[in-house]
Amino acid sequence: MRDFYEKKQAFRIYHGSTNSTRPISFQQDKMIDTSTLTHVLKVDNNSRTVLVEPNVPMDLLVKATIPYGLLPPVVMEFPGITVGGGFAGTSGESSSFKYGFFHHTVNWVELVLPNGDIVNISETNLPDLFHGAAGSFGTLGVTTLLELQLIEATKYVELTYHPVTSVEAAVYKLRSAAQDTSIDYLDGILFSLDRGVILTGRLTNSRHADWKIQRFSHSTDPWFYLHAQKTFIESMDSSKPGASITEAIPLVDYLFRYDRGGFWVGYYAFKYFVTPFNRITRWLLDPFMHTRVMYHALHESGHAHRYIIQDLALPQSTAKTFIEYVDEAFGIYPLWLCPVRQTEADQLSLHPYTLPADTKKELLINVGLWGPGPIRHDRFVEVNRELEHKVHELSGMKWLYAHAYYTESEFWSIYDRKWYDSLRSKYGAQHLPSVYDKVTVDTVASKKAISGIWGIWPMSGLYGVARATISKNYLLSSERLSYQAWGLMIAFIQLIVAIIYKLLPFQSAKITDEDKKSD
Numbered sequence: 001m002r003d004f005y006e007k008k009q010a011f012r013i014y015h016g017s018t019n020s021t022r023p024i025s026f027q028q029d030k031m032i033d034t035s036t037l038t039h040v041l042k043v044d045n046n047s048r049t050v051l052v053e054p055n056v057p058m059d060l061l062v063k064a065t066i067p068y069g070l071l072p073p074v075v076m077e078f079p080g081i082t083v084g085g086g087f088a089g090t091s092g093e094s095s096s097f098k099y100g101f102f103h104h105t106v107n108w109v110e111l112v113l114p115n116g117d118i119v120n121i122s123e124t125n126l127p128d129l130f131h132g133a134a135g136s137f138g139t140l141g142v143t144t145l146l147e148l149q150l151i152e153a154t155k156y157v158e159l160t161y162h163p164v165t166s167v168e169a170a171v172y173k174l175r176s177a178a179q180d181t182s183i184d185y186l187d188g189i190l191f192s193l194d195r196g197v198i199l200t201g202r203l204t205n206s207r208h209a210d211w212k213i214q215r216f217s218h219s220t221d222p223w224f225y226l227h228a229q230k231t232f233i234e235s236m237d238s239s240k241p242g243a244s245i246t247e248a249i250p251l252v253d254y255l256f257r258y259d260r261g262g263f264w265v266g267y268y269a270f271k272y273f274v275t276p277f278n279r280i281t282r283w284l285l286d287p288f289m290h291t292r293v294m295y296h297a298l299h300e301s302g303h304a305h306r307y308i309i310q311d312l313a314l315p316q317s318t319a320k321t322f323i324e325y326v327d328e329a330f331g332i333y334p335l336w337l338c339p340v341r342q343t344e345a346d347q348l349s350l351h352p353y354t355l356p357a358d359t360k361k362e363l364l365i366n367v368g369l370w371g372p373g374p375i376r377h378d379r380f381v382e383v384n385r386e387l388e389h390k391v392h393e394l395s396g397m398k399w400l401y402a403h404a405y406y407t408e409s410e411f412w413s414i415y416d417r418k419w420y421d422s423l424r425s426k427y428g429a430q431h432l433p434s435v436y437d438k439v440t441v442d443t444v445a446s447k448k449a450i451s452g453i454w455g456i457w458p459m460s461g462l463y464g465v466a467r468a469t470i471s472k473n474y475l476l477s478s479e480r481l482s483y484q485a486w487g488l489m490i491a492f493i494q495l496i497v498a499i500i501y502k503l504l505p506f507q508s509a510k511i512t513d514e515d516k517k518s519d
Helices: 002-007 058-068 083-088 127-133 167-177 224-236 251-255 266-272 279-284 291-301 316-329 344-348 377-393 408-414 417-426 435-439 443-449 459-469 472-477 481-503 513-518
Strands: 012-014 031-033 040-044 049-052 106-112 118-122 142-149 156-164 185-192 195-204 245-250 307-315 335-340 364-372
Touching: 040 058, 049 058, 058 083, 058 251, 083 142, 106 127, 118 127, 127 417, 156 167, 156 185, 156 224, 156 251, 167 185, 167 195, 167 316, 167 335, 185 224, 195 224, 224 245, 245 251, 266 291, 291 459, 307 316, 307 377, 316 335, 316 364, 316 377, 377 443, 408 435
Parallel strands: 012 031
Antiparallel strands: 040 049, 049 142, 106 118, 106 142, 156 195, 156 245, 185 195, 185 335, 307 364, 335 364
């Protein structure tokens, strides 16, 4: 660090893994390697805290704290997301209506400043840097250690599915449930404008005799969103249409319920490879359908430049208008709804400073928009920019883990450059890449990444799968691989048949609605 500082040379931090959809590139001589900082050092029952290095992923963090009967208040739904990533990025999950963003549960951080000095930052020691480093993507220093708060863990989550039949009903239910202090987890899924479920969870060690125990972690278990959709249908078809349904979910299964299938983005992999999407094929291909493997394939294939993967947070007062806009402009479903509590500390971090004062105290509703974008790259960029403008127009904010298409002037008209630059100057970080440098998309490079041979179906997809297959993440997720190897062979044959079909002259030339949208 000191060597880079003396040379005033920028560097990148290599963590060893990522759950960002942004392109990643490193130069060996311009890199700080923190990939070995993967240890949980101490769990303290008395203070209910855990001392943890930044590259500890969520699943290993939970595994380390549960034997003590403790649990982090905010656990990101993907097991591979790291503690450092949650702090340096912006993470809000189904308990965030209660506890706020992940970084709100951090007591203090050990940070290596750009000049090589090591400091401990907290609410009472260098508070400006403590708040500034949260959500600044490592542009103020390198995180090496964190102390996190913990809460009491239980055996189950009592999960209740509340069917809703309009966007208004969904927003109202989220807002009212967020006021219920007995609820520990809260999120929702919209399957269309008039079909959805709001999900309320309570930590519990006991279960009612009528509650079914439902799991989501094994290859034979359903994907969570499909199970939620099935539950909605069962409720609407029952003798009491719209009645809520409650189940007991083992704690860890609940925390990582969206891992298999990556919420529902895994569905598009089946569609891309023209593979039947059913319970059997999901079981056969389960090793590929865990988020660690899916992120690996996403980066290697270049498909991050083809899919709209954005999380947008809107004040509850404008959430309905935004969802209706998304329905008309994109028509992508399902949508994830996750309420997030704002605090005064958020105004001291890298959050949009241009938001109206009356919305800064509102409950935010995060809308997860994940699905295929237009085929033409220019149009893909254009719709992403339109999305960013709409979010700003409705006093919302976007998570910067994803692709950002703002111009530099647009970006700094939303975020407080004067505050940010003064902080970088105070702590000697001017020579490091800025947040804008790290999150903005190079549209020329992204277009090149999907051109040529990589633009020919299914070359990029096959390459991404091949690279993911030889990764350690694939090997870690491979359950009953000897059986599922047969499934991979069947899927490969299916793919060959699909390729032949697409190449034969008698295939239909009909233009679909999806094709029309892409033009």
